[in-house]
Amino acid sequence: MNLLLATLAAPLATAAIGAIPGPRRPKEAVFLGGLASTFVLALATAGRYLAGETPAAFGGALRVDGLSALVLVLTAFVGLLSGLYSVGYLERNERSGFVSARQRTELLALVPAYLAAMLLVAASNNLGVLWIAVEATTIASVFLVAFQNRDTSLEAAWKFLVLGSVGLAFALLGTVLLFASGQGVLGEEMSALDWTRILAHANALHPFTVKLAVVFLLVGYGTKAGLAPMHTWKPDAYREAPSPAGVLMAVGMMNCSLYALLRVHIVSRAVLGPEFSGRLLLGLGLASVLVATPFILIQWNLKRLLAYSSIEHVGIMAIGFGLGGEAATLGALLHMTYHTFAKPVAFFSAGTLAQLHRSSDFDAIGGGTLSRTPVASGLLLLATLMVTGSPPFGLFWSEMTILRAGFLGPYLAVVAVFLAALVVLFCGFFYQVGRVTLGPDTRSSDHPVLPERLDLALGTTVVAAVLAVVSAFYLPGPLVALVRAAVRVVEGV
Amino acid sequence: MIQDFVILCAAGMLVTVYLMVGQRALVVAIRLYGVQSLLLGAVGIAIGVADHRPHLLVTAALTVVLKAALIPWFLLRVIDRVGIRREIEPFVNVPASLLLCLGLTVVGYRVSLGMAGASQGVPHQVVGVALSMVLMGLFLMVTRRKALTQILALLTIENAVFLVAVGATSGMPLIVELGISFDVILAVLVLGVLVNRIVDRFESMDTSRLSNLRG
């Protein structure tokens, strides 16, 4: 059986089994087993790629090149982490009697389904398939956003879906226009939308139509990535989604939508040269970083804080890709990699705090969590260091790489603004996290906090933290090779 | 001759959007959407017949069945269940809305001048109409408060996209088109489910009340 198809089928099967009502333990075992095998299969697929093959399926509609392989591996990795944490999360809620059987089924089915859709995004070689896959992720995740079934969950889900659908409609229009730009060149069969084919005929495409298409595609997939000003659904969705789903959205979905943006960028560069989409990405990226700044300063909710951080990071990556050139692209792809390692720590530790305090609002949590839940708070502080790009952690290196490339290039003003925003963001993020974790334990005894235990969820957080720390000093050779391969794909060399 | 017909239908679609902007009864809006979809189907059939592209006929038939019949029926059912028939006062009043939409049409047409084969007419006209429809659909979503209107506007945008697919490219690859149609239906269903849940929970379909999440 085709390895790539197996990679995609594994989570789909897991989802199907998860949807069937059944006893808890075996279902969880299948769930974790499915996600683990997905990760292993993704690794194997990437390994195939590194060995010189090009895994493909459906007549080239699915095809794995360097960029796909990188995103596949990272996404599957996050999927596994999220799965582990999901089980821990359910267990914890079980303890406090918060979760219904329906919700368990929902989570166990939706997480792998969401993952499957994301893997499909990463494996797609076809703009049509890409669009369908992204739409599928949207539909899978909207239920995760509405998972808690509170008033605010519905509100967030509605906003998420409407904005997402508008974005997808834009992306679809872009896809159609791109197809239209190659009338008579690309042909009419399915493979006409393969970017391998589009790239091969880049010179024959109608430039203006491509421009139009690129604008719609960037805005469309930018909505899914959460680039400003289409970012507005993010804080709501992140706050409402349960933490295991949050991390899938913040890391997996972000990587996948960036993947989509990159595919567009690659096509645009082949047809129009690097400036057109590069500048658009630069603009959207800078807007994202700038928009995130004030909201981090005035934030009132821990998970929304993470959402704005995620807007910031997608902005950073967009800036990196927009700056262009090998160094900046390497920086941005490294940023994606390190972000994939670092963000789960933040989400899981914040999720633990939120679960133990039964809310993620700062007011409800109160200050001084370090004395109540030392492990989770300590990990949150550690994650803050990572996420704010402090050395010696990975994101520092990638940000430095991007900045360095930026100062070498012509966009000095943009880079300077970007740097200034990073400084403010750092301060804001630290201020907010410090507000929660540090200080005297002022919580009154009327609202007792659940005791912190080294359960599966916390264990997953610790493991994620260890991996993130290690990743700063040592990235496995094959992963580095994937990053470099992805750089080659994006840079077209 | 065929070209003129296509352009006529496209213009008709644009008119339906104007009419949607111009009135507030939900049922009429749904019907207008149905008409719009029917016109889209007509475009598909005309081009399919003229250019001998059988798969266009398939998608056109699909469009008619789905969008001119099934979706309006589903939405009318939602209205019946909820019992809300009129849109309340939009954020921008009707005359101003129409004026702004005129502007949006100008924006759309201005861009479409750069399209390939602008001299031949069809792609240019079709893309102009489609872009105008996209912008106006979005405008509808911005100014109208009812969840149902927003779904309709979204569907209008979707129709505009299909108009480009049919009119400017003589049809996307069939399998892609089928996939997309399936996804659109799924999205509409999910939206419908959400609307139901929102109405259950908030006893209103007014999405402007959904503003508790700020900052």
Added chain:
Amino acid sequence: MTTNPLPVALFAVAQAVGFLMLAPLLRGLIKKMKAAFQLRQGPRLLQPYSDLAKLLRKEPVRSTTASWVFVAGPRVYFASAVTATTLLPTVFAAAPLEAAGGILLLVGLLALGRFALATAALDTGSPFGGMGASREMTVGALAEPALMLALFTAGLSAGSLNLGELVRHTAERGTSIHPGEILAAAALFIVLLAEAGRVPIDNPATHLELTMIHEAMVLEYSGADLALVEWASGVKELLFMTLLAGLFFPIGVATSLAPQALAISALALLAKVAALALLVVLVESTNAKLRFFRVPELMAVALGLGFLALAMRFF
């Protein structure tokens, strides 16, 4: 100038002893002249010597809260003043210890004395000590920049900050009537008044708690401790006058070791110091003591003079 240690040491000891011997005389002279201005007879000229001798014999009484710092204060003050005298050229155009340093070291040594005495004054637990120390340090802090500017003017025009070098230079050149240097001399004179605790900055004769500065600081001292303080203060005053005379009015300074030249130089120095003493008396007798918070204004005048001196001298 010789670098052989023995003559240098002898020269230094001789100069220090000379300052120690003459300092009470200067005090006596000023008191006598002041009395004359007020048409009083005043104490006899040599009275300060008797006072010192008596105090040195008397048993000191020390505050019960005082520590060794209280004892060390006057001794360090004394030693710093005595050491400072060896950095100064007097009769001969060289200072005994000019190898040690120049203007900056001299100012540093005086600061050391002030630091020691002010610290010690705070050791008694009496509010007077604190008041005096606080005021002394305030005046000192304000006087120091003016002093430095005045000295810089002299030093920079001579091309050296070493006092021996400086006096040799001015002696060769002769008294300057450059307005810059006159202004510098005026600034230095104001600083002298402040450092010596003279009217209008301080009143050495008062013991009214609201007005005293230096006296408040040493109020708790008695016996030999007080003698050391008084003596060192006298030395300091003499030192300032010698400095002023040497830097700005170098008439008669001996540049050779010929006995005749040395004698003339000595006489000239005595005359210059006497003249400065008379000037001090004039100022003391014709001015009222300033309110403490007006003193900074006077110091600002000195600073301004110093700055103007520098500006006029070099532009």
Added chain:
Amino acid sequence: MSATWFPLALVLHATGVALALVLHRRPAACRWAAFLASAAGSAATFALGASVLATGRAVRGVLFENPAAGMTVGYSVDPLSAWFLVTFAVLAAPVAVYSVGYLAHGIPPGRTAFVAVAWNVLLMSVETVFAADGVLGFLVAWELMSLATAALVATDHESRPSRRSAFLYLAMSHLGTGCLVAGFFLLAAGSGSLAFADILGGAVTASPWRGLLFVLFLVGFGVKAGVVPLHVWLPEAHPAAPSNVSALMSGGLINAGLYGLVRVGAGGLGRPDPGWGMGVLLLGSVSAVLGVLYALSENDLKRLLAFSTIENGGIALMAFGAGMIGLSAGRPELGALGFAAGLYHVLNHAAFKGLLFLGAGGVVAATGTRRIEELGGLIHRMPRTAGLFLLGSAAIAGLPLLNGFASEWLVFQSLLRGFFFAERLTRIVLPLGGALLALTSALAAACFVKAFALTFLARPRSRAAAEATESSALLLAPQAFLAAACVALGLFPGPVLRVLAGVAGSLPGIGPQAGFTGGLAGVTIGVPAFDHLSPLVLVPAVALGLGLAAALGLRSARVPRRAPAWGCGGELSAETEYTATAFAKPLVMVFRGIYRPTREVSTVETAPYFASEVRYRSEIGAPFERHVYGPATRAVLAAAGRLRVIQAGSLHAYLAYVLVLGVILLWWLGGLP
């Protein structure tokens, strides 16, 4: 051999970290292990620095590689780095020993491991800052240094001031780091290399960004050096940390900023523009004067010391400024003099400020308070601490025979010597700087009379002060070491300057001309001699004077009579003593234009004209906080608050953003040719 010293030092610190983590449940063992490892690490850096200073040859090596990003971090210890490493080690080693004793009581036992880890990380990073051979290593170390320091400042995170100061510190450092990143990358953009040897070798003389670069570096490094007006964090953060950390921060960490300024100022960016030196001199003067003025008015012992750190950083900057003026005038020997003076002062400051903070730490540990008003009389209970603190006070006040005098003397020389070679405006600015330095020095004397005398002399003003006990030998020995350093550095400026001539000579803009000569006998400035200093000559003279005074006093003072001080008929008590506030009052009034003190007197009258209680309250204004940082912070937060409407919860607005973006992009596209 010397090639392994630096990695060895880092390994020793890393061992300290590891040991602290392993032993975190046993605080005593943890203290000994982690801090002795740290002291050993400092010894290794000292050995490295000393050997580089002795041979004058740089030592290089590689520390770390990030293959993914393709980045390498190496180190290169040239004489300038070596000087700072030695300075840091001279302070850090004794402070580490002190920490072993101090942390037993200074912090909750549960946080011992935390402090030990952060401490060792801090030392590692500071040493790497001084030794880094390229931009990336430097930035990593620089950031780590900030983070470790912030963590240490927040050790007592339950107290609001600690949290606040840690955050303020972090925010200000980050502002600085941002400037440095921009500066370094702009600088590197010219040459394409990130190695200091390439970009800070003075090659960018022609860059159009030169002026901007210098300003960026000045701000970036100035934050760490505590330059006014970037100093606001310093008086908050230094006192908030445990005293051993305060000592290290004040004596060692500000040097990181000064180090950077020397790197860029002494020809690193090519021959300095005339304005740069003037600017640095001006900033230095302002920092020195304002620093000491605020120190003087401060009644919190540790805050007082922190403000004095600003002053001393300012003094070093004045010297650097004079050196840069010399360089821009084409006189490398003046550059050498100025930078040597500043570097000497940096070393001296490390010694006496370390000593003073350690002493203050002992006092705080013994009495539990930092407020001078609640201290007093400690000399009877803590005689050794008092003696050492007095020595430190005398040294920092710039009194002869001690090291403060020696370096301030040299700073005066650098200012006045430049006079002869300077252009019109600088010609007057330089001696004026000298006058300000004199003022600073005199005010510092007043300040430390207050700090010492009101803390240690007269009667105790609180129960805690009355019951204090002397610090242990573990606390006193490091202080004695630093005190000895103060004396030695004061008595032997000549050998120190001979070393500094080598250091200055290694700077890109200077070369071998030193402009001064130093030998065992003393220092001589300029040829022919402009001035010279030989403290050793003075020693017998002062000894003789003291002997004479002692002899004169001996006749009567063998058994002095003790009596209560005269109290005008009343009884003197701790309440009637002169307070720290009162001591500083005259100078506060004189400089009220700067201090802007507020004054509030309220009386409670039981009967007309008979007040039963008078309350007096006076506060010194904090102009930079009030007029610059406060409004700036508020403006940013207000702007952020106003931007809240972006995310006001309305889906319609969110959709409108997309619509507007779409319209703008389409309109723009339509306009494209």
